[in-house]
Amino acid sequence: xxxxxxxxxxxxxxxxxxxxxxxxxxxxxxxxxxxxxxxxxxxxxxxxxxxxxxxxxxxxxxxxxxxxxxxxxxxxxxxxxxxxxxxxxxxxxxxxxxxxxxxxxxxxxxxxxxxxxxxxxxxxxxxxxxxxxxxxxxxxxxxxxxxxxxxxxxxxxxxxxxxxxxxxxxxxxxxxxxxxxxxxxxxxxxxxxxxxxxxxxxxxxxxxxxxxxxxxxxxxxxxxxxxxxxxxxxxxxxxxxxxxxxxxxxxxxxxxxxxxxxxxxxxxxxxxxxxxxxxxxxxxxxxxxxxxxxxxxxxxxxxxxxxxxxxxxxxxxxxxxxxxxxxxxxxxxxxxxxxxxxxxxxxxxxxxxxxxxxxxxxxxxxxxxxxxxxxxxxxxxxxxxxxxxxxxxxxxxxxxxxxxxxxxxxxxxxxxxxxxxxxxxxxxxxxxxxxxxxxxxxxxxxxxxxxxxxxxxx
Amino acid sequence: xxxxxxxxxxxxxxxxxxxxxxxxxxxxxxxxxxxxxxxxxxxxxxxxxxxxxxxxxxxxxxxxxxxxxxxxxxxxxxxxxxxxxxxxxxxxxxxxxxxxxxxxxxxxxxxxxxxxxxxxxxxxxxxxxxxxxxxxxxxxxxxxxxxxxxxxxxxxxxxxxxxxxxxxxxxxxxxxxxxxxxxxxxxxxxxxxxxxxxxxxxxxxxxxxxxxxxxxxxxxxxxxxxxxxxxxxxxxxxxxxxxxxxxxxxxxxxxxxxxxxxxxxxxxxxxxxxxxxxxxxxxxxxxxxxxxxxxxxxxxxxxxxxxxxxxxxxxxxxxxxxxxxxxxxxxxxxxxxxxxxxxxxxxxxxxxxxxxxxxxxxxxxxxxxxxxxxxxxxxxxxxxxxxxxxxxxxxxxxxxxxxxx
Ligand SMILES: Cc1cc2nc3c(=O)[nH]c(=O)nc-3n(C[C@H](O)[C@H](O)[C@H](O)COP(=O)(O)O)c2cc1C
Numbered sequence: 005x006x007x008x009x010x011x012x013x014x015x016x017x018x019x020x021x022x023x024x025x026x027x028x029x030x031x032x033x034x035x036x037x038x039x040x041x042x043x044x045x046x047x048x049x050x051x052x053x054x055x056x057x058x059x060x061x062x063x064x065x066x067x068x069x070x071x072x073x074x075x076x077x078x079x080x081x082x083x084x085x086x087x088x089x090x091x092x093x094x095x096x097x098x099x100x101x102x103x104x105x106x107x108x109x110x111x112x113x114x115x116x117x118x119x120x121x122x123x124x125x126x127x128x129x130x131x132x133x134x135x136x137x138x139x140x141x142x143x144x145x146x147x148x149x150x151x152x153x154x155x156x157x158x159x160x161x162x163x164x165x166x167x168x169x170x171x172x173x174x175x176x177x178x179x180x181x182x183x184x185x186x187x188x189x190x191x192x193x194x195x196x197x198x199x200x201x202x203x204x205x206x207x208x209x210x211x212x213x214x215x216x217x218x219x220x221x222x223x224x225x226x227x228x229x230x231x232x233x234x235x236x237x238x239x240x241x242x243x244x245x246x247x248x249x250x251x252x253x254x255x256x257x258x259x260x261x262x263x264x265x266x267x268x269x270x271x272x273x274x275x276x277x278x279x280x281x282x283x284x285x286x287x288x289x290x291x292x293x294x295x296x297x298x299x300x301x302x303x304x305x306x307x308x309x310x311x312x313x314x315x316x317x318x319x320x321x322x323x324x325x326x327x328x329x330x331x332x333x334x335x336x337x338x339x340x341x342x343x344x345x346x347x348x349x350x351x352x353x354x355x356x357x358x359x360x361x362x363x364x365x366x367x368x369x370x371x372x373x374x375x376x377x378x379x380x381x382x383x384x385x386x387x388x389x390x391x392x393x394x395x396x397x398x399x400x401x402x403x404x405x406x407x408x409x410x411x412x413x414x415x416x417x418x419x420x421x422x423x424x425x426x427x428x429x430x431x432x433x434x435x436x437x438x439x440x441x442x443x444x445x446x447x448x449x450x451x452x453x454x455x456x457x458x459x460x461x462x
Numbered sequence: 463x464x465x466x467x468x469x470x471x472x473x474x475x476x477x478x479x480x481x482x483x484x485x486x487x488x489x490x491x492x493x494x495x496x497x498x499x500x501x502x503x504x505x506x507x508x509x510x511x512x513x514x515x516x517x518x519x520x521x522x523x524x525x526x527x528x529x530x531x532x533x534x535x536x537x538x539x540x541x542x543x544x545x546x547x548x549x550x551x552x553x554x555x556x557x558x559x560x561x562x563x564x565x566x567x568x569x570x571x572x573x574x575x576x577x578x579x580x581x582x583x584x585x586x587x588x589x590x591x592x593x594x595x596x597x598x599x600x601x602x603x604x605x606x607x608x609x610x611x612x613x614x615x616x617x618x619x620x621x622x623x624x625x626x627x628x629x630x631x632x633x634x635x636x637x638x639x640x641x642x643x644x645x646x647x648x649x650x651x652x653x654x655x656x657x658x659x660x661x662x663x664x665x666x667x668x669x670x671x672x673x674x675x676x677x678x679x680x681x682x683x684x685x686x687x688x689x690x691x692x693x694x695x696x697x698x699x700x701x702x703x704x705x706x707x708x709x710x711x712x713x714x715x716x717x718x719x720x721x722x723x724x725x726x727x728x729x730x731x732x733x734x735x736x737x738x739x740x741x742x743x744x745x746x747x748x749x750x751x752x753x754x755x756x757x758x759x760x761x762x763x764x765x766x767x768x769x770x771x772x773x774x775x776x777x778x779x780x781x782x783x784x785x786x787x788x789x790x791x792x793x794x795x796x797x798x799x800x801x802x803x804x805x806x807x808x809x810x811x812x813x814x815x816x817x818x819x820x821x822x823x824x825x826x827x828x829x830x831x832x833x834x835x836x837x838x839x840x841x842x843x844x845x846x847x848x849x850x851x852x853x854x855x856x857x858x859x860x861x862x863x864x865x866x867x
Contacts, residue, residue, distance in 0.1 A: 084573035087542035118536035141666035179489030184528035
């Protein structure tokens with residue numbers, strides 16, 4: 005009654021290459037064919053979601069020196085998919101994860117500015133650092149960047165891209181057939197720029213006029229102190245993994261509390277955790293459904309592989325239905341699993357291993373049972389009513405500004421949620437029933453960058 | 463007579479620098495999707511083989527002048543944007559080999575092949591201007607007067623294509639098995655490291671994108687000089703050349719064939735397309751009149767538009783005569799550069815195509831679905847599949863990775 009209820013932001017994460025996706029399900033389709041992306045995007049747009057989200061991995065994951073074969077493997081190019089999706093959707097935002105280590109600002113800025121034009125203002129960029137030397141083996145410079153410099157380069161990269169995005173500021177596409185194109189000044193074409201810092205020494209003329217959003221919406225996904233500072237300074241939204249109410253509230257307060265130091269206000273950075281869900285007609289059915297999904301997400305083999313990532317040891321002889329290993333994890337550089345963002349989630353492997361053992365003892369669980377408990381818990385389990393309640397509660401209680409939903413079935417796993425949960429949120433007046441704007445910035449309630457004159461007509 | 467192939471080279475408002483001033487031009491829309499979708503759909507309605515989309519890592523020197531179009535969208539994204547809204551036409555965006563990561567470039571074209579269901583190609587471009595190097599930094603631009611330095615750039619481009627081709631082959635067609643019984647999503651013995659190590663970069667692989675529908679998307683390159691003919695002969699399926707006349711066409715085809723032999727490829731494997739700028743007659747206006755008007759609009763009296771390619775001005779019948787006669791010189795297709803868009807594109811589809819059809823020189827419907835099929839190119843097996851099979855048969859572990867697929 006007192007305060008107006010916060011509006012919820014919802015996004016759809018096209019399931020990627022990890023054990024969330026239950027590819028063995030008969031309803032599971034291609035993760036590569038464009039038709040899968042089209043269907044997924046069209047469900048999200050039908051449900052009036054803010055945006056579609058794509059993760060990135062630039063090398064096939066390996067474990068014990070071999071290509072990982074238990075999860076979905078492979079994904080198409082992010083820019084190519086998003087540009088194609090712009091042709092089969094009208095309003096849905098299109099967010100791509102693109103790393104700042106194995107790219108150059110001129111090229112990435114060109115691609116995002118182009119995507120923003122071709123989608124009439126719906127582009128977003130999730131800036132990640134993918135720093136490891138393993139990924140670097142696919143690129144010209146190799147694994148050239150030490151870990152402690154990856155955010156430094158990311159900051160320089162984003163600054164440089166910003167200079168490029170802004171290089172046509174104030175220049176509208178005016179083509180007066182009798183006079184000049186864009187009304188430029190001879191000898192001093194628009195788009196002139198120069199960037200000289202520790203990471204980049206570039207100058208010239210940017211090729212793409214200012215795009216409808218001025219620059220894409222900027223996301224950050226990283227949880228370290230450096231990552232949080234980077235987000236507070238530069239991002240429009242932060243993609244996190246803090247799934248519980250308490251962890252979410254703590255993270256939310258921390259992140260929003262950092263903004264003031266950068267001269268920014270609360271509403272200039274949205275907190276959007278990833279969320280998984282399991283639905284049912286009754287709570288019991290939903291719980292059963294959830295348990296069934298977890299069992300399928302974590303086969304015995306998968307449990308061993310996930311344990312190996314924590315222990316940093318070959319555990320292939322271990323019985324997944326037996327106890328949690330009693331040996332201590334090998335601490336230091338992870339040599340067992342490569343190319344996995346989650347590897348570095350285990351900040352203190354010994355402590356985590358002990359937690360696993362304690363949990364096994366307390367609940368009488370096997371190794372697989374513990375892995376299921378620890379790694380495969382759905383964020384929201386229940387009837388559509390209950391899930392809508394929870395999502396609303398989390399947002400109103402400042403644990404997040406909304407969620408990026410990751411269904412476990414590709415590509416149609418979002419449809420249930422779209423058809424059952426979304427209408428309830430709409431009825432409560434906490435989620436839009438129609439798009440009121442055309443750009444992603446408008447969906448997210450973010451202002452246009454200061455020097456963006458106006459959206460270019462589409 | 464053998465039917466010929468026709469492609470359209472799309473760039474801005476057309477190839478004449480004053481094209482954007484034409485009454486039918488849509489210069490304010492050059493940076494919107496609708497403009498490109500309309501052009502490619504209209505080329506598709508004319509049954510054309512494919513469109514290319516120009517690009518570069520800076521703006522061409524001309525466009526620093528506000529008398530000319532300034533700015534350009536990324537070509538690969540433009541092609542991807544159009545792909546789901548077209549059915550049959552091939553889509554061949556430009557990629558700059560010198561300033562891009564072959565790993566990114568290869569996966570982008572593989573994905574274009576997925577989103578277009580087998581209609582993707584790439585036009586590999588060697589960039590040598592200092593201004594382009596300055597946009598990327600890190601490297602000293604070559605001295606363009608030094609043939610050796612230029613040669614090095616072409617070698618780098620050849621490596622770039624070689625990496626793309628290996629990455630496209632790095633997943634065998636049936637690598638994805640989704641074997642629920644064993645819990646394996648892929649058969650990892652069918653996903654291969656490419657282990658490319660060259661003078662300019664090394665790339666481990668495999669690709670993150672499975673093998674694209676065409677297996678190998680179509681690789682094209684524009685070539686005017688010896689270095690470029692050699693690059694095309696080593697790496698491309700199609701080379702765009704710029705003969706002045708039929709004799710010159712015969713001469714250039716000869717050079718390409720020599721380079722082909724030198725690269726160890728079969729005679730005629732590389733399709734030779736001639737580039738031509740066209741100003742075509744339209745009802746109520748001759749091509750010559752349009753050309754004169756555009757020249758006048760572009761600057762001082764008496765300045766004439768010039769191009770690296772030959773310029774054809776006149777009726778569809780006249781252009782058809784030229785296309786037919788150069789075929790004898792070994793030209794298998796043409797990449798027409800419309801002087802003004804959409805006028806010259808409209809004239810190509812409305813007048814030139816029917817003229818060629820009536821002479822039995824052009825298709826009356828799209829028979830094939832993929833671009834390779836349309837060009838008469840087989841879908842090659844993955845080089846690693848053959849190597850793996852050979853290894854199984856002989857017990858040898860040597861993997862042949864040289865040459866082109
Ligand atoms: C929710 C979330 C999603 C992420 N997604 C990706 C991704 O798709 N690709 C990637 O390379 N890194 C991804 N990362 C990794 C981060 O971008 C970052 O590189 C990593 O977390 C290390 O940064 P940190 O030390 O600040 O956490 C993700 C991280 C988080 C928290």
